[in-house]
Amino acid sequence: MSGPGSKEPTPGRSAAPITAVPVRYPERWVAAGIILVLAAMFVHMLFTNPAFNWPFMLDNMFSEPVVRGVWVTLSATVLSMVIGVVLGIVLAVMRLSGNPVLVTVSWTYTWFFRGVPRLVLAVLFGNLAILYSTIHIGLPFDNYWMPWLGLEGDARFFEIDARTLLTGYTAGLLALSLSEGAYMAEIIRAGLQSVDKGQTEASQALGMSKSKIMRRITLPQAMRVVIPPTGNETIAMLKDTALLAYVPVTIELFYQLQAIGTRSYQIFPMLVAACLWYLAITSVLMTGQYFIERRFNRSGRGTARERIVGGAH
Amino acid sequence: MAEKTRDHGEQEAAPETAEGAAAPGDALVVAENVHKSFGRLEVLKGIDLQVRRGEVMCIVGPSGSGKSTFLRCVNHLEKLTAGRLWVNGELMGYRQKRGRLYELRDSEIAAQRSDIGMVFQRFNLFPHLTVLGNIVEAPVQVKRVPRARATERAMELLERVGLPDKANAYPEQLSGGQQQRVAIARALAMEPSLMLFDEPTSALDPELVGEVLDVMQDLAGGGMTMVVVTHEMGFAREVGDSLVFMDDGVVVESGSPAEVLSNPRHERTQAFLSKVL
Ligand SMILES: Nc1ncnc2c1ncn2[C@@H]1O[C@H](COP(=O)(O)OP(=O)(O)O)[C@@H](O)[C@H]1O
Numbered sequence A: 001m002s003g004p005g006s007k008e009p010t011p012g013r014s015a016a017p018i019t020a021v022p023v024r025y026p027e028r029w030v031a032a033g034i035i036l037v038l039a040a041m042f043v044h045m046l047f048t049n050p051a052f053n054w055p056f057m058l059d060n061m062f063s064e065p066v067v068r069g070v071w072v073t074l075s076a077t078v079l080s081m082v083i084g085v086v087l088g089i090v091l092a093v094m095r096l097s098g099n100p101v102l103v104t105v106s107w108t109y110t111w112f113f114r115g116v117p118r119l120v121l122a123v124l125f126g127n128l129a130i131l132y133s134t135i136h137i138g139l140p141f142d143n144y145w146m147p148w149l150g151l152e153g154d155a156r157f158f159e160i161d162a163r164t165l166l167t168g169y170t171a172g173l174l175a176l177s178l179s180e181g182a183y184m185a186e187i188i189r190a191g192l193q194s195v196d197k198g199q200t201e202a203s204q205a206l207g208m209s210k211s212k213i214m215r216r217i218t219l220p221q222a223m224r225v226v227i228p229p230t231g232n233e234t235i236a237m238l239k240d241t242a243l244l245a246y247v248p249v250t251i252e253l254f255y256q257l258q259a260i261g262t263r264s265y266q267i268f269p270m271l272v273a274a275c276l277w278y279l280a281i282t283s284v285l286m287t288g289q290y291f292i293e294r295r296f297n298r299s300g301r302g303t304a305r306e307r308i309v310g311g312a313h
Numbered sequence B: 001m002a003e004k005t006r007d008h009g010e011q012e013a014a015p016e017t018a019e020g021a022a023a024p025g026d027a028l029v030v031a032e033n034v035h036k037s038f039g040r041l042e043v044l045k046g047i048d049l050q051v052r053r054g055e056v057m058c059i060v061g062p063s064g065s066g067k068s069t070f071l072r073c074v075n076h077l078e079k080l081t082a083g084r085l086w087v088n089g090e091l092m093g094y095r096q097k098r099g100r101l102y103e104l105r106d107s108e109i110a111a112q113r114s115d116i117g118m119v120f121q122r123f124n125l126f127p128h129l130t131v132l133g134n135i136v137e138a139p140v141q142v143k144r145v146p147r148a149r150a151t152e153r154a155m156e157l158l159e160r161v162g163l164p165d166k167a168n169a170y171p172e173q174l175s176g177g178q179q180q181r182v183a184i185a186r187a188l189a190m191e192p193s194l195m196l197f198d199e200p201t202s203a204l205d206p207e208l209v210g211e212v213l214d215v216m217q218d219l220a221g222g223g224m225t226m227v228v229v230t231h232e233m234g235f236a237r238e239v240g241d242s243l244v245f246m247d248d249g250v251v252v253e254s255g256s257p258a259e260v261l262s263n264p265r266h267e268r269t270q271a272f273l274s275k276v277l
């Protein structure tokens, strides 16, 4: 009796669960079928094409130099990210300092290291020893001003052979770290700028010094904005450590895998091994990133709200 | 020009431009011909004011008249373009030596500011710290008070502003009125000799204004020297010792609140009051 004409709507009448026939999507089944066939063909090839040579790959994938290469890759990732973040903080603070000298230095640095490809940087740093075969620690331009003052000798206190200081690993690490510093500087600058100006003013009004305000108030709040892209940078860096092979850093993962492949004429299996190693490590990192981001997205807010629900109210 | 708050400034003449002229005895804040420009925009056009110790001065005036800018000049968040400003006998932001002004270092300015509390319209609590963390931050970091003692003192202050059970809450879990009371406690934790309030209740829902004004009234009753920019005429009348009407970067009129509110002498004051009363 609850037709459109009836005066009183009868509540509860239409509360029965809806059991309508859903729309069918036959094209989805067709697409899934095609993809399934393609996947089967691919797997078939994986197992029948002799170029894959799985037994050889498995034999060598976990050999001692390769596992050492994995550690080198991991250590290079961690070290270059740590140096890169510290450098990035310094560069970002310089950039926002308002001091024209610091701003220019920071800008030029970022311009250079963001503009040159990492591969080129890696090779370039591998060849820095050409520039200076020995590195002297002392007063600058001594060869000009010492004779001018009528002094003999030089103002160099000690010297290092550049080839011992700039071993492949150090040179490669330097290239990656310095490059990362430029990218982190941009990320951290955006984070610092995202913090409300009122925060700085309130801190200033309390008598806090500039450096205290940066360390205690601005940086911690910038972290929310900085952390997610830093996770991406870490994963990208892990992959970019493969560039160390071109410095060359002979103990590095990709170099080792390629070396084994070249030596035994089994290039393709070792390239597959490289893919698998990088995939495995980045998968672990991505999982970690997922949890860190989930934590930071509710940072202070979500956790705090849980606390209030559980306690204060 | 405008009358100064001279109702109690008996013996001393305003410090003339004499070298190293110190602030007069019982005035905590002395502003002398304070000018401030942002680029070509002159926001303060010569402010002369004195705030005695223990005085509650309310500043009213239309939006954009330079009230906030003046407050920010008092603790040197803004640099004056001309004039002088003393707080507690100290020239803010500069050292005067042999007829020249030397800018103070950041650390020296920070030290001057630590004696002046400021409360903002938008609270500006630190969102990443708890209420307790907000209050102990400056005493621990700036004054090097041991954390345990700072915490004890913070709990006393929270008691005083009526929020003893919110010590471990985060700012965003609090209502606006509660946040502003925490902000007052945070400023008081530095044991300042002067408190500046910049429209402390303007961002609050009407029903929350009272709780903040109560805390401020309590503070005034305890003898705190306060400069309060506000639109709360009731507060100005009941709690204020003096009332300053600012418009277009100048002090148009000042005197006792009752006098200015009920018997404004200047046209601009009358026009403004007719709109807000
Ligand atoms: N940092 C600034 N840069 C440029 N102009 C400003 C700045 N701060 C304030 N002003 C200007 O100064 C004038 C007075 O501002 P303010 O002191 O905030 O007034 P009030 O607090 O009385 O409303 C306004 O016209 C405002 O636009």
Ligand SMILES: [Mg+2]
Binding pocket: B067, B068, B069, B198, B199
């Ligand atoms: Mg204002």
